[in-house]
Amino acid sequence: MKEHDELPTNHSDPFIGILNRTIKYIVKVLAILMVLVIVLATVDVIFVLYNKLSEPPYFMLELTDIFKVFATFLAALIAIEIYQNIILYLRTDVIPISLVIATALMAIARKVIIIDFNEVSPMYIFATAAVVLALGITYYLVGIHHKDEFKSS
Secondary structure, X not given: OOOOOOOXXXXXXXXXXXXXXXXXXXXXXXXXXXXXXXXXXXXHHHHHHHHHHHOOOOOOOOHXXXXXXXXXXXXXXXXXXXXXXHHHHHOOOOOXXXXXXXXXXXXXXXXXXXXXXXXXXXXXHHXXXXXXXXHHHHXXXXXXXXXXXXXXX
16 A cells, blocks of 8 residues: 655654644544534534424425435534544545545535525526536546555555
8 A cells, every 4th residue: 555644743853743743633623523523513414304304284394304314414424524524634654635525525415415406597597507517527537446456566
């Protein structure tokens, strides 16, 4: 396995080494904060679902309610994806390109799922479609590249 280290702590310039160590600690703090966000997002999913199911008509969800639940659920899942990205930044043997692209795809998919077509312009929809297409192609191409990389090793 190839190793890379964008933030070497034993840099030839001691000042750069200190800065790189500082950034690594900051990434660890961000990981802790993201876990807190994930817990709060999960509580939010439970709260939204409870509120929607406990108002009349009981245990029934309207289409708009389902979209609200999906939106909160997907926000929690996106937070988990971002946490995984943060953890991968701490490792020196992984370049998290495909995970970053997958996170972006999930975020734009969330946007597509909760989009209110009555509220947005056609240009917004075309732009969103272009982003989805570009990310999909990128994810596919990165997947092909990684598959070829595994075959050669």
